[in-house]
Amino acid sequence: MQLTERQKRIAEIVKKEQPITGEKIARKLQVTRSALRGDLAVLLSGQILSARRHLGYYYVGGGEDPVQEKLASLCIRDYMSEPIVVRADSDVDSAIYRLFTEDIGTLFVGTPEDVIGVVSRKDLIKSAMGRDDLSKMPISMVMTPRTKIVYAGPEDTVLSAAEKLLHYEVDCLPIGTVHTDDGEERFSVVGRLSKTNIVKIFVALGEKRAANRKKTE
Amino acid sequence: MQLTERQKRIAEIVKKEQPITGEKIARKLQVTRSALRGDLAVLLSGQILSARRHLGYYYVGGGEDPVQEKLASLCIRDYMSEPIVVRADSDVDSAIYRLFTEDIGTLFVGTPEDVIGVVSRKDLIKSAMGRDDLSKMPISMVMTPRTKIVYAGPEDTVLSAAEKLLHYEVDCLPIGTVHTDDGEERFSVVGRLSKTNIVKIFVALGEKRAANRKKTE
Structure with missing residues (x-):
């Protein structure tokens, strides 16, 4: 799975400051919350992040590499x-x-x-x-x-x-x-x-x- | 990579009718164009779809399996x-x-x-x-x-x-x-x-x- 530079930055931020809300991530990147929607969807679907209601985003890691998982x-x-x-x-x-x-x-x-x-x-x-x-x-x-x-x-x-x-x-x-x-x-x-x-x-x-x-x- | 049911449906639609615009996909699914933004981002990042300006989305396929790609x-x-x-x-x-x-x-x-x-x-x-x-x-x-x-x-x-x-x-x-x-x-x-x-x-x-x-x- 190929991540964009911004997606990698988001993953890094969450890794350090989990749990963190979408609003806080947006503020750190100086973009709007809705501008992040696509990136967060990518990171969730790739099992790099997970989300819990009222708490925000968690870094799951590991799941970045489906090859390891498969083998x-x-x-x-x-x-x-x-x-x-x-x-x-x-x-x-x-x-x-x-x-x-x-x-x-x-x-x-x-x-x-x-x-x-x-x-x-x-x-x-x-x-x-x-x-x-x-x-x-x-x-x-x-x-x-x-x-x-x-x-x-x-x-x-x-x-x-x-x-x-x-x-x-x-x-x-x-x-x-x-x-x-x-x-x-x-x-x-x-x-x-x-x-x-x-x-x-x-x-x-x-x-x-x-x-x-x-x-x- | 785990796709939601809607993401799978989008991939199927594009596979059959490529190239197809985001607007047309949205109409087929009876949702708004902006509701699709996250799903399309996921499919593009997972290299399941690719997009060309003025033409719309293409099905790339194959890219579904990162294990094959890596090996x-x-x-x-x-x-x-x-x-x-x-x-x-x-x-x-x-x-x-x-x-x-x-x-x-x-x-x-x-x-x-x-x-x-x-x-x-x-x-x-x-x-x-x-x-x-x-x-x-x-x-x-x-x-x-x-x-x-x-x-x-x-x-x-x-x-x-x-x-x-x-x-x-x-x-x-x-x-x-x-x-x-x-x-x-x-x-x-x-x-x-x-x-x-x-x-x-x-x-x-x-x-x-x-x-x-x-x-x-």
Whole structure:
């Protein structure tokens, strides 16, 4: 949203002196009250100001940036992909084969109800260095074990997952929940959210514009 | 941006009958011209309508979605990372070592002025399968050669790069330009843009809100 210089000045005034009446703002700007009507309507509709009867205008802020609001509102459940789970006794070679056939970067190890580890491309490259027979090495030897897994819940925000991907330097998070079964803590997985999912969201949000334009033209 | 019911109706009217004067809009809504002043100001500032003197109001559309506008406006030059270039006679083992020390997923091969290939984690995993001595294999045997490289220019939009990452199923694009040198076509690299860069942008745009809030509180 583009504000005029006067609208920015009004927002500044309200920010400092809230609550403030329209009459007082007009006096500060040396204009008539009615000359401000359009500017105040713009600031209210853009959720930069709010108004309360008998009190005047408040600065709401934050609402200035609809991009932040949109990105912070997305929920993982709506954007995650299917998890791919391989058995704990798979060998490294067949896990690599699976990565290529599914064209993904990260596998989960165990069962969907009981994930015991995660294997990424990084783990596989490490295991491949200086070893000669990957077909005999069990996947459990190269995976990151459950206790060290970084994960997110399906109701968390995509933004919080993106922060984890960056902070922990991983390409993909398992999406699921930790629960206790017979006194044992288990992690069950319902999805995966990778950097690729975030790029897809970026493209979907950025491209809609062109699609809408085509529709109206 | 939140529009009132009347603002939405005005936008619809202008969309159908553009260009249309303020007087005509007022007549259609059975209100006075001055009663519309605030609404029109909101629609103009939100870039939903534009106005031309003597002609009246036009529907601009698209501008309804500031998220699209923002994401589509970002330029690669402002967000790319440093390119990491290894010599063409490097062996696979040392390239893998470099990937881990730099903590990245993709290396460029050759010199910054003359990139002859790209090596990704995917390429390295493929090369590692069923081979026993990576320290003797030259990187040029596993790289994607220049003629098949997908790249972008530094002045292109991040959005177009994100589309390429998805469409060509790669994790990282070299950013640079193709030029002719002594009749030979060469690709010189000035940066790289990976899925990680896009996730960083996502987090930066989504998080600002919290940062601003802290500042004003």
